[in-house]
Amino acid sequence: MSTKTGIEVSIAIGEVVKLTDADVIAAYPITPQTHIVEHLAELVSNGELNAQFIPVESEHSAMSACLGSAAVGARTFTATAGQGLELMHEVLYVASAMRLPIVMAVANRALSAPLSVWGDHSDVMATRDTGWIQIFTENGQEVIDNTLCAFRMAEDKRVLLPVMVHLDGFHLSHMIEPMLLPSQEEVDRFLPPNQYPLPLDPSKPLAMGDFGPPIVYTEAKWAQEYNLLNSRSTILEVWKEFSKVFGRNYSPVECYRCEGCKVLLFTMGSFSETAMSAIDNLRNQGIDVGLVRLRLWRPFPFAEVRNAFKDAEVLITLDRALSAGGPGGPVSSEIKSALYPLEKRPKVVSFVGGLGGRDINVSGFEEMVKRGIEISKTGSSKEYEAFGVRE
Numbered sequence: 001m002s003t004k005t006g007i008e009v010s011i012a013i014g015e016v017v018k019l020t021d022a023d024v025i026a027a028y029p030i031t032p033q034t035h036i037v038e039h040l041a042e043l044v045s046n047g048e049l050n051a052q053f054i055p056v057e058s059e060h061s062a063m064s065a066c067l068g069s070a071a072v073g074a075r076t077f078t079a080t081a082g083q084g085l086e087l088m089h090e091v092l093y094v095a096s097a098m099r100l101p102i103v104m105a106v107a108n109r110a111l112s113a114p115l116s117v118w119g120d121h122s123d124v125m126a127t128r129d130t131g132w133i134q135i136f137t138e139n140g141q142e143v144i145d146n147t148l149c150a151f152r153m154a155e156d157k158r159v160l161l162p163v164m165v166h167l168d169g170f171h172l173s174h175m176i177e178p179m180l181l182p183s184q185e186e187v188d189r190f191l192p193p194n195q196y197p198l199p200l201d202p203s204k205p206l207a208m209g210d211f212g213p214p215i216v217y218t219e220a221k222w223a224q225e226y227n228l229l230n231s232r233s234t235i236l237e238v239w240k241e242f243s244k245v246f247g248r249n250y251s252p253v254e255c256y257r258c259e260g261c262k263v264l265l266f267t268m269g270s271f272s273e274t275a276m277s278a279i280d281n282l283r284n285q286g287i288d289v290g291l292v293r294l295r296l297w298r299p300f301p302f303a304e305v306r307n308a309f310k311d312a313e314v315l316i317t318l319d320r321a322l323s324a325g326g327p328g329g330p331v332s333s334e335i336k337s338a339l340y341p342l343e344k345r346p347k348v349v350s351f352v353g354g355l356g357g358r359d360i361n362v363s364g365f366e367e368m369v370k371r372g373i374e375i376s377k378t379g380s381s382k383e384y385e386a387f388g389v390r391e
Helices: 009-019 034-045 059-071 082-087 087-098 140-155 184-190 214-246 271-284 302-309 330-339 362-378
Strands: 003-008 024-027 052-055 074-080 103-107 131-136 162-168 174-181 253-256 263-267 289-294 296-298 314-319 347-352
Touching: 003 009, 003 131, 009 034, 009 140, 009 174, 009 184, 024 034, 024 059, 024 347, 034 052, 034 074, 052 059, 059 074, 059 082, 059 087, 059 103, 074 082, 074 140, 082 087, 087 214, 103 140, 131 140, 131 362, 140 162, 140 174, 184 214, 214 296, 263 271, 263 362, 271 289, 271 362, 289 302, 302 330, 314 330, 314 362, 330 347, 347 362
Parallel strands: 024 052, 024 074, 074 103, 103 162, 131 162, 263 289, 263 314, 314 347
Antiparallel strands: 003 174, 131 296, 253 289
C-alpha cells in the first residue's frame, strides 16, 4: 500500500527509481538536478539499490554510458538539467534512433547566457526534436507517478523509446511536498521486469547505429518517426493501467473549468497550479475563462489539442522559452500549427514569461488573461507579448 510522506521531490524520484530495481544509473551532477543522482548514489552505496552507479566526467559521457547499458538490456536511468541536457544533445538523437528504453528526469533550467541555474523551459525546447517521448509534470506526485510510467512506456516492446520526464527546476525539484510513495508490491504489479528483445551479446557481435548511406537513411528516419507517433496508443494504455492500480489519472491534454468557455489559458509545467488559482479568481470576477494544460509534449497530441480548443474564441498561451528571432514562443507556434486545419480557430494571443526562474504569481496570471482578452479585441503590433519584463 502507498505510504503518505513529506519529502523533497528530487529525493522522491530517487526512491521511485529504487523501487523499479534499476540496473544502471549513469549521471553527472548539475544544479538543480543534483539531489536526484546524489540520493541514488547514496542508495547504491548503502546497498539499498543493487545497481551500478557510473560517475562519469560529463553529461555527454552520461548519455553515452546509458546507450551501452540499455543496449545490453539493463534498466537504465539518468537525470540532468539545462546546460547538461545541451551537452548530451547529440547523444539524445542516438538513444532514440537506436530504440533504447532509457528514462531521464530533467529538472528544467534556463540556458546561458547570462548564466542561470533557475528554471524555465529553454532546455527542453532545444531538445524537442530529438525523438524522445516527453512528459510534463505539475507537482511532486505527478513526477514520481510519471517516472514510474516512463519505465513502463519505454520498455514496452511496441515502443522501445527513451522517455524524458520534465519537472521545473527549483519550483518543483527542491520542493518538499506530501506525496504517496508506492509500495514495492504495487510497483512490481505495475512494472514488469525489463526484457529488452535485442540485447547485445559478446558471442554474437554486431554493429548498431553505424554508417547509413543516403539509400537507407530516409527510410530509417521515417521508421523512427512512425514508431514515435504510434507510441501514443501505448502511452494512453499505460496511463489507463496506472489509474487502475493507483487511482490517479493522466491524459495528454488536461482541462480545468473549461466547459463552455470562450476564453482559454494554456500552460504547461508547475506554473499550471498557480494558474488554476487565477482561473478561480477570474471566474469569481465574472470572467468566463478556463485552463488547458499540456502533459504530453512528444509525441504531440494534435487530436486532443484541437478538441480542447474547438469551441474557444480566444486562446492565451504562455511560453517559458523564447524562440529567438521567431514568432515568440515555440509552444505557441506548435499550437497554431495544430489548430490550422480547423475551419473555426480561436484568436491566439502569445505570451512569453517566467524566464530564468522569474515567478508569475496568481495576480500575474489574472493580468495576463485580461491583457490577452484586450489584445484579442484591439490587436497588437507585436507577434507576441513579453510578460513580466521590467520596462
